[in-house]
Amino acid sequence: MAALRVLVGVKRVIDFAVKVRxxxxxxxxxxxxxxxxxxxxxxxxxxEAVRLREAGAAQEVIVVSLGTKASQETLRTALAMGxxxxxxxxxAEGVTAGxxxxxxxxxxxxxxxxxxxVILGKQAIDDDCNQTGQLLAAMLDWPQGTFASRxxxxxxxxxxxxxxxxxxxxxxxxxxxVLTADLxxxxxxYATLPNIMKAKKKPLEVIPxxxxxxxxxxxxxxxxxxxxxxxxxxxxxxxxxQDLLGKLRQSGRI
Amino acid sequence: MALRRVLALGAALGRRSCCSKPSLPPxxxxxxxxxxxxxxxxxxxxxxxxxxHDESMHPCAPxxxxxxxxxxxxxxxxxxxCHRCRVPMVPFGTGTGLEGGVNAxxxxxxxxxxxxxxxxxxxxxxxxxxxxxxxxxxALNKHLRGTGLWFPVDPGADASLCGMAATGASGTxxxxxxxxxxxxxxxxxxxxxxxxLHTAGPGRQPRKRAAGYxxxxxxxxxxGTLGFLTQATLRLHPxxxxxxxxxxxxxxxxxAVACTVQVLQAAVPVARIEFLDxxxxxxxxxxxxxxxxVAATLLLELHGSRHSLAEQQQQMEEIMRQNGGSGLAWxxxxxxxxxxxxxxxxxWYAALALRPGCQGYSTDVCVPISRLPDVVVETKQDxxxxxLTGPMVGHVGDGNFHCILVFNSQxxxxxxxxxxxxxxxxxxALAAGGTCTGEHGVGLGKRALLLEELGQEGLDTLRSxxxxxxxxxxxxxxxxx
Numbered sequence: 001m002a003a004l005r006v007l008v009g010v011k012r013v014i015d016f017a018v019k020v021r022x023x024x025x026x027x028x029x030x031x032x033x034x035x036x037x038x039x040x041x042x043x044x045x046x047x048e049a050v051r052l053r054e055a056g057a058a059q060e061v062i063v064v065s066l067g068t069k070a071s072q073e074t075l076r077t078a079l080a081m082g083x084x085x086x087x088x089x090x091x092a093e094g095v096t097a098g099x100x101x102x103x104x105x106x107x108x109x110x111x112x113x114x115x116x117x118v119i120l121g122k123q124a125i126d127d128d129c130n131q132t133g134q135l136l137a138a139m140l141d142w143p144q145g146t147f148a149s150r151x152x153x154x155x156x157x158x159x160x161x162x163x164x165x166x167x168x169x170x171x172x173x174x175x176x177x178v179l180t181a182d183l184x185x186x187x188x189x190y191a192t193l194p195n196i197m198k199a200k201k202k203p204l205e206v207i208p209x210x211x212x213x214x215x216x217x218x219x220x221x222x223x224x225x226x227x228x229x230x231x232x233x234x235x236x237x238x239x240x241x242q243d244l245l246g247k248l249r250q251s252g253r254i
Numbered sequence: 255m256a257l258r259r260v261l262a263l264g265a266a267l268g269r270r271s272c273c274s275k276p277s278l279p280p281x282x283x284x285x286x287x288x289x290x291x292x293x294x295x296x297x298x299x300x301x302x303x304x305x306x307h308d309e310s311m312h313p314c315a316p317x318x319x320x321x322x323x324x325x326x327x328x329x330x331x332x333x334x335x336c337h338r339c340r341v342p343m344v345p346f347g348t349g350t351g352l353e354g355g356v357n358a359x360x361x362x363x364x365x366x367x368x369x370x371x372x373x374x375x376x377x378x379x380x381x382x383x384x385x386x387x388x389x390x391x392x393a394l395n396k397h398l399r400g401t402g403l404w405f406p407v408d409p410g411a412d413a414s415l416c417g418m419a420a421t422g423a424s425g426t427x428x429x430x431x432x433x434x435x436x437x438x439x440x441x442x443x444x445x446x447x448x449x450x451l452h453t454a455g456p457g458r459q460p461r462k463r464a465a466g467y468x469x470x471x472x473x474x475x476x477x478g479t480l481g482f483l484t485q486a487t488l489r490l491h492p493x494x495x496x497x498x499x500x501x502x503x504x505x506x507x508x509x510a511v512a513c514t515v516q517v518l519q520a521a522v523p524v525a526r527i528e529f530l531d532x533x534x535x536x537x538x539x540x541x542x543x544x545x546x547x548v549a550a551t552l553l554l555e556l557h558g559s560r561h562s563l564a565e566q567q568q569q570m571e572e573i574m575r576q577n578g579g580s581g582l583a584w585x586x587x588x589x590x591x592x593x594x595x596x597x598x599x600x601x602w603y604a605a606l607a608l609r610p611g612c613q614g615y616s617t618d619v620c621v622p623i624s625r626l627p628d629v630v631v632e633t634k635q636d637x638x639x640x641x642l643t644g645p646m647v648g649h650v651g652d653g654n655f656h657c658i659l660v661f662n663s664q665x666x667x668x669x670x671x672x673x674x675x676x677x678x679x680x681x682x683a684l685a686a687g688g689t690c691t692g693e694h695g696v697g698l699g700k701r702a703l704l705l706e707e708l709g710q711e712g713l714d715t716l717r718s719x720x721x722x723x724x725x726x727x728x729x730x731x732x733x734x735x
Binding site for chain 2: 017035037038077080186187189190191192193194195196
């Protein structure tokens, strides 16, 4: 088996099925008591890493996250999906971290754990930033293959097929490299009960985020306001096509 | 106020006759609005039409008004109101039934329960969860992601779980995991007069019980004729550790079905075993773009631990070879397996694609496994003799198969041949000791066959139960009985 170590970054986000509401004050969304889960793109990244290990192309999958204590649950789910061990870069309750902070923590962990490949989800479904992978690659000065829809490991390099605006682009990157996973890369497995049981015994290390160089204080990106879209106005019935055209012209639509 | 006036009026209104459709009492809709809130009550023609039909061929029969209760208390108040005024009530989940179960043939109020969509009381240790009507089977399984548990009953549509309880639904996994009936532990029912009933007692979900008549089982499959299923407590199962799927073609329908019988007799704990006749296999292959040999086909799935799976695979291969089966490559990866199954799940659309512009009707008989080969072969002969397009697909592990009849409903002669064929098929199944409906329910179209199946005593007993719970025949009148 190749001695390749893969680092997968995951984020705990509000579950995609939840109907999100704006928090009072408009500075964010209601997240207390709301169902959370593993970010879907992170799940895909993790699945890819586990498949690489199962195929013998990688030796170890380490899953990491930057978050509060609650992220431990998310890391246990990742362990149940097949990661070998987990690390939590812990921040205090109420602290939010943006892409710059996460990339800093990941860079610190890369320094400690020495992976040859880092796979992240392309973006988180709460902020949709799509920045962390790119920032991390820049910090480490590693090549990056983002929006990956197909990954093939060779010795010393990785072939990545990317989904870009014009279609599909294939790159070959020298290892070590950073990849970010897109939707069509794979279909993540469901954790089974035996694996959930086993995951409870897998190692989960907690490190204060500050130890990895993540600065305290507010994140670089500040959310100024969140608001719901305007309520839908009632429709209007018209008598004939002339009226319809008239109304459309009036409202400036044609 | 308005409510009191209507309640006073209701007392004087008297019984509605079976075949008439009198208009609603004055101020009745206002009274509904007072309970549910004006935005949750609609008399708009488009909304009523949408709620007057399901996925079956039965003509649309819109209700007089549609309400969307937000909580069980509202369902109770609305039901009590309808009961006092003797107005028919029709429960509505996702409208994906196949027997006209939601068609409001006597008008009345359609209770669209989809806004009640809570998932509560998930217990990983007790393997149970409680859901309201707005929760569909796929939504529940997505919610369960990461817990290691799943709910295996999978009819074709992404149906409401409470709706599935109401029709006693089944799916491809029934051969190993059971249909809805064994997987419903408790139901919170609103009776026709508005009283609340918990069929296994409030807040209880024992895995087995011997306490009194089995009310849960009574309401499962009641098709909205005994009360509103406003919440169901379901039995969950652990996800299999390993799964493998294979497709095999056989030289004849008889060989494929005989193979199924042998697999079951060998006690291989097969999770899914689905049959496609050569017309269906061809249609599915073409529709999915993957191509399948034009032959009687079995699509089957095995669940187990890594070790037990290998053993099951070996047993399966032997039995399939003995019956002339070919093409036995196993798919174990998630994407491959999903591709194979989506070919089967799209059977309805693949069948319709055989004759674009036509409508489809699915038959649904279920016979003892020992009689399955004969019944299937006879049915195919009948199809050919009647000149009908009716690809066959089936959960052969349960003895249940569907002919998807694709025909031009505007052509009265062809429609007549279809009707005659389905009657013969129903009777053929009954003669073989089976049932006229394995999973779709009786609904509007199979009431006559129900009498033949149960006999007069059976039907009279059903009528007594109906009369005891719904003496004014307000719950989904015109269905089942």
